[in-house]
Amino acid sequence: MLKLAHLSDPHLGPLPDPKLLQLFSKRILGYLNWRRNRSGSMGGNHLEQLVSDMKDQSPDHIAVTGDLVNIALPLEIIGARNWLEEVGSSHDVSVVPGNHDAYVPGALKKARAAWAEYMTGDQPDAVDTNDEQAEFPYVRRRDGIAIIGVSTARASAPWFATGRVGSAQAKRLRALLTELGQEGLFRVIMIHHPPFRNATHWHKRLSDASRLRAVIKTAGAELILHGHTHIDSRAFIEGPDGPVPVIGVPSATNAPGGKKPGARYNLFSIEKDQGKWQCRLQERGFTAADQPISTIADGNISIP
Numbered sequence: 001m002l003k004l005a006h007l008s009d010p011h012l013g014p015l016p017d018p019k020l021l022q023l024f025s026k027r028i029l030g031y032l033n034w035r036r037n038r039s040g041s042m043g044g045n046h047l048e049q050l051v052s053d054m055k056d057q058s059p060d061h062i063a064v065t066g067d068l069v070n071i072a073l074p075l076e077i078i079g080a081r082n083w084l085e086e087v088g089s090s091h092d093v094s095v096v097p098g099n100h101d102a103y104v105p106g107a108l109k110k111a112r113a114a115w116a117e118y119m120t121g122d123q124p125d126a127v128d129t130n131d132e133q134a135e136f137p138y139v140r141r142r143d144g145i146a147i148i149g150v151s152t153a154r155a156s157a158p159w160f161a162t163g164r165v166g167s168a169q170a171k172r173l174r175a176l177l178t179e180l181g182q183e184g185l186f187r188v189i190m191i192h193h194p195p196f197r198n199a200t201h202w203h204k205r206l207s208d209a210s211r212l213r214a215v216i217k218t219a220g221a222e223l224i225l226h227g228h229t230h231i232d233s234r235a236f237i238e239g240p241d242g243p244v245p246v247i248g249v250p251s252a253t254n255a256p257g258g259k260k261p262g263a264r265y266n267l268f269s270i271e272k273d274q275g276k277w278q279c280r281l282q283e284r285g286f287t288a289a290d291q292p293i294s295t296i297a298d299g300n301i302s303i304p
Contacts, residue, residue: 001271002143004188005059007050007264008227009067009251011042011100012083016075025104026158030071038070042253046263046286050252051087053284053293054265061142062088065227065249066098066153066192068115072107081114090117094140097153098192098228099163105155119149137173137189139180145270146185148176148221152193152206161204163193163228170211177219186270186277187221194226196235196246204228213237216244222277222303223247223268230260232283234301242304250285262286264296277303 015034018027054062068083069076087093095118102108112119112135121138136151150173152163165173180187193199193206195213206212216224220239224246232250236243249266256262264285271278283296 001269002061002145003057003059004061004063004145004147004268004270005054005057006063006065006225006247006249006266006268007054007252008065008192008249009098009230010047010064010083010253011038011067011070011251012047012076012080013038013042013070013253015070016073016079018071018073022073026155027071027073027104029158030100030103034070041255041258041260042251044255046255047253049293050263050265050285054267057267057284059267060092061140061145061147062093063147063188063190063225064093064095064118065190065225066096067100067227068095068098069100069103069111072101072103072111074110077101077107077111077114080111084115084118090120093118094147094149094190095119096136096149096151096190096192099153099156099161102153102155107155108153121149136169137176139176141185144185144272146180146183146187148173148180148187148189150189150191150212152191159203161228163206164208165206165212166208167211170208170215173212174215174219177215177221181220186223186272186279189221189224191224191226193228194233194235194246194248195224196237199233199235200229220244220304223279223301225249225266227251230254232261232264239304243302244304245301247281247301249283255289256286256291257289262288279303
């Protein structure tokens with residue numbers, strides 16, 4: 001059995017003081033949003049408590065599905081690398097970037113360089129460093145489980161938080177999923193933006209979600225994990241052998257009692273029993289401001 005923990009959207013704070021020149025971009029909007037809203041809801045120590053509780057569960061691997069930073073300042077990207085090292089080794093932690101990690105042009109390239117060991121496959125291929133999507137998808141094999149990192153992170157216009165897989169990455173993903181399925185592995189896709197219909201507002205959507213759904217419909221997968229929406233969600237998209245579960249998790253930093261759920265992580269226990277894959281999901285996190293971390297839900301999920 002493999003225990004896979006999933007957390008997302010830590011939006012690590014506090015925000016470093018930006019230089020004036022760094023705010024002459026979309027960053028000014030994110031900076032104001034942090035000062036007015038997120039510094040209050042994400043300024044406590046809920047993330048530290050959540051990570052400590054998660055480690056107490058002794059997961060075999062940890063999936064982090066993006067938005068480690070807020071406005072992708074260089075000091076934020078360095079700080080996120082330090083945080084990843086506290087969470088676990090690059091062998092035991094897999095990361096995909098989110099839209100905030102690619103907040104302005106050039107930011108994702110810096111994040112890729114700083115976090116490279118955490119979002120590289122077991123057998124990395126030579127890639128074009130000028131192509132932000134070239135190293136994705138990547139694959140890590142762990143005890144019969146294939147962890148597949150897909151990037152939807154791209155710099156977007158002001159007031160937009162959209163993502164995109166792209167045709168080249170989708171083509172590589174289709175080939176990988178087909179190969180891994182033929183090996184009989186349990187395929188877990190990590191992605192920041194949710195791929196199901198009506199998952200979020202139009203200006204925050206995965207713009208080519210239909211392309212990804214077409215890949216899954218043809219090649220299949222057993223589980224898709226995402227972040228981005230800061231809420232707990234369960235949905236399904238069509239696969240060749242039945243509906244594929246798509247599971248989102250709230251922000252790992254958010255204080256309980258607000259508009260969005262309190263900080264939470266998911267723990268998946270995956271094993272093969274009599275030739276059939278089984279997956280159990282336990283949700284742990286904060287439910288009220290005056291309550292400690294507790295188990296919110298615990299049960300099996302349907303696997304195609």
